[in-house]
Amino acid sequence: MKLSIQTKPLEPRYGLDKTLEIISKAGFDGIDLNLDLYGKCSETFEKGDYSSLIFDRSASEEYAYKLKELLEKYNLECLQSHSIMPSYYLDETMGRMAIEAHKNAIRICGIVGCRYITMHPYYSNLIEEPISEEEEARVNFGILFPALFDSLKENNVTACLEDLPCNSKKRTRSFRAILTVPQKAIKYVETLNALAGEELFKLCVDTGHLVCTSSIPYDYIKAVKDYIGITHIHDNDGLHDQHLLPYTGFTNWDQVCRGFSEVGYDKDDQNLSFEVFPIPGKLPDDLVQPYYNMANAVGRRLIDKIVNQIF
Amino acid sequence: MKISISSDPLLSKIGPEYFFSLASEAGIDGVDLSLNFFDWQQIKNRDFSSILFDYDKSIEYAEMIDEYCRKYDMEILQTHAPFPTWYEGYPDEVNAKLTQSLINCIHITKAVGSKYLIVHPYFYSFSSDRQNTNPEIQHELNMKMYGNLIPALKETGVICCSENMWLPERRFIGKGNIYSAMCENPYEVNKLIGDLNELAGEELFGFCLDTGHCLLSGYDPCKVISLIAPTIKTFHIHDNNGIDDEHVYPYMGITDWDRFCKAVKDMGFKGHLNFEVGGCFDRFTPDALKRDKAMDIASFRMIMTAGKMFVEKITGEPYKKEGKE
Numbered sequence: 001m002k003l004s005i006q007t008k009p010l011e012p013r014y015g016l017d018k019t020l021e022i023i024s025k026a027g028f029d030g031i032d033l034n035l036d037l038y039g040k041c042s043e044t045f046e047k048g049d050y051s052s053l054i055f056d057r058s059a060s061e062e063y064a065y066k067l068k069e070l071l072e073k074y075n076l077e078c079l080q081s082h083s084i085m086p087s088y089y090l091d092e093t094m095g096r097m098a099i100e101a102h103k104n105a106i107r108i109c110g111i112v113g114c115r116y117i118t119m120h121p122y123y124s125n126l127i128e129e130p131i132s133e134e135e136e137a138r139v140n141f142g143i144l145f146p147a148l149f150d151s152l153k154e155n156n157v158t159a160c161l162e163d164l165p166c167n168s169k170k171r172t173r174s175f176r177a178i179l180t181v182p183q184k185a186i187k188y189v190e191t192l193n194a195l196a197g198e199e200l201f202k203l204c205v206d207t208g209h210l211v212c213t214s215s216i217p218y219d220y221i222k223a224v225k226d227y228i229g230i231t232h233i234h235d236n237d238g239l240h241d242q243h244l245l246p247y248t249g250f251t252n253w254d255q256v257c258r259g260f261s262e263v264g265y266d267k268d269d270q271n272l273s274f275e276v277f278p279i280p281g282k283l284p285d286d287l288v289q290p291y292y293n294m295a296n297a298v299g300r301r302l303i304d305k306i307v308n309q310i311f
Numbered sequence: 312m313k314i315s316i317s318s319d320p321l322l323s324k325i326g327p328e329y330f331f332s333l334a335s336e337a338g339i340d341g342v343d344l345s346l347n348f349f350d351w352q353q354i355k356n357r358d359f360s361s362i363l364f365d366y367d368k369s370i371e372y373a374e375m376i377d378e379y380c381r382k383y384d385m386e387i388l389q390t391h392a393p394f395p396t397w398y399e400g401y402p403d404e405v406n407a408k409l410t411q412s413l414i415n416c417i418h419i420t421k422a423v424g425s426k427y428l429i430v431h432p433y434f435y436s437f438s439s440d441r442q443n444t445n446p447e448i449q450h451e452l453n454m455k456m457y458g459n460l461i462p463a464l465k466e467t468g469v470i471c472c473s474e475n476m477w478l479p480e481r482r483f484i485g486k487g488n489i490y491s492a493m494c495e496n497p498y499e500v501n502k503l504i505g506d507l508n509e510l511a512g513e514e515l516f517g518f519c520l521d522t523g524h525c526l527l528s529g530y531d532p533c534k535v536i537s538l539i540a541p542t543i544k545t546f547h548i549h550d551n552n553g554i555d556d557e558h559v560y561p562y563m564g565i566t567d568w569d570r571f572c573k574a575v576k577d578m579g580f581k582g583h584l585n586f587e588v589g590g591c592f593d594r595f596t597p598d599a600l601k602r603d604k605a606m607d608i609a610s611f612r613m614i615m616t617a618g619k620m621f622v623e624k625i626t627g628e629p630y631k632k633e634g635k636e
Contacts, residue, residue, distance in 0.1 A: 166531075173554075181497070181498060
């Protein structure tokens with residue numbers, strides 16, 4: 001198995017070169033490329049400022065070729081990436097620009113040889129502002145994802161749909177949002193693959209999102225076994241989406257590893273990807289490298305458990 | 312729309328006379344009668360001395376409760392079976408006894424004039440034991456457990472309601488971290504109730520949505536209502552902090568009650584509202600032997616006030632006392 005970690009929060013802080021140097025030095029095999037950094041709702045869509053490279057084909061290609069060089073320099077792979085979020089807006093211009101951003105993100109993946117891109121389905125992240133099942137289906141099956149079929153095919157990229165939590169306005173605890181129930185997750189992948197006429201969609205199993213919504217990751221992994229494309233690995237207190245390093249929260253990691261092992265998610269080309277951005281974002285410079293070294297050690301421990309069935 | 316309260320744990324602590332007099336004085340329409348007369352430990356010890364293992368004693372108890380209902384002009388609007396309801400891995404005779412107790416609960420429900428009996432689904436207790444479990448196995452065991460009740464349900468006309476459950480993880484017991492268990496997942500609910508009614512050949516099974524348990528399991532109760540509305544026959548309405556199963560009054564926890572009332576209105580619910588807020592009685596008057604009547608009646612009236620408010624939000628009309636069914 002391979003181990004990767006996301007480029008957030010290092011890339012905005014240090015730039016791509018230094019980011020990859022830190023990740024490589026820590027011992028990771030690859031990166032989860034946070035392209036969501038380039039299409040933030042508050043900085044782009046809400047202001048109508050689409051100057052970010054993710055909205056421009058040539059600028060995003062230039063970024064991709066630079067990244068490709070750096071990946072080679074540091075002997076890293078781009079094992080997965082993360083497209084913009086929210087992934088769609090009902091406003092006509094914003095919706096069109098969001099789809100353009102996804103297409104450019106997929107193209108970047110194609111250039112750097114990244115096989116998987118994490119995508120959030122269209123959903124509400126506030127329980128007070130629910131979106132009906134029918135409306136979710138109308139946008140996800142009728143507009144957003146069908147617009148990306150050709151890009152995914154051309155670039156040989158699989159879109160991995162993520163299980164997501166939502167909040168209340170009072171931020172009391174995390175609640176279940178789209179795809180945290182396995183039956184719905186499977187239905188989404190099967191429906192989209194049927195519409196596409198080939199297997200373009202899988203799941204990104206986010207263990208932290210399952211734990212903070214009181215789901216049992218073991219059960220979820222077992223239920224969606226045939227549909228797992230990639231992972232987001234992180235920990236929390238069982239209530240809030242804290243994105244902590246494994247073993248610093250409530251997750252039963254023996255159970256998680258047992259689940260991945262039992263469903264055969266343990267192959268050489270399969271990947272555990274850490275999504276643990278909040279802490280390194282707060283660390284002073286001289287503690288950043290030690291944190292990534294620690295994260296790598298934790299990741300290797302989890303892989304050892306999965307591959308060698310140590311529970 | 313009627314308003315009821317769950318009798319657990321107060322009725323057994325203060326006795327039926329005082330309990331029914333308080334409920335009646337507060338203007339409450341009815342009761343969810345708890346039949347929680349044995350626990351896990353007794354079953355492990357093969358102690359089957361509870362009245363629920365004896366048909367005649369069960370009916371005697373029902374008649375006693377019925378007398379109090381008549382005296383205080385109240386109704387038993389739903390009943391609640393004891394739990395565990397099944398113990399996988401135990402000898403067949405133990406599960407046969409548990410089944411017999413549930414059948415006697417059905418007869419008690421009929422005898423007290425109620426239409427609904429709430430029976431917890433069977434579920435694996437602790438998530439750290441779950442490596443041998445899967446949702447399909449739990450579904451099959453529940454089909455077996457509930458399926459055994461079909462003849463008695465047909466005979467009595469009682470509707471058996473399953474309920475959404477939660478569970479703690481063994482290593483975190485007491486620390487408040489919990490997971491969803493059987494019937495929290497709305498897809499599981501629709502499948503279980505659908506399969507059971509198909510097996511019965513008629514609508515003998517429904518669902519009791521527990522609002523507090525939804526919160527503990529990371530489910531927005533309003534979203535769940537929209538997904539399983541046709542199965543919902545009864546409610547356990549209570550609040551909590553999202554971490555502990557506190558069973559406190561609405562507005563003492565994190566539930567958004569305006570949205571809850573809207574969801575109940577939108578589903579076209581025509582049943583009664585039951586408040587399962589036993590956690591509050593112990594907070595206000597923890598010593599069962601030193602009752603403070605003013606405090607007790609204030610507690611009951613607070614529930615009734617919340618109930619009236621909910622009825623108005625749901626029906627669009629002020630609460631009005633209805634006659635017995």
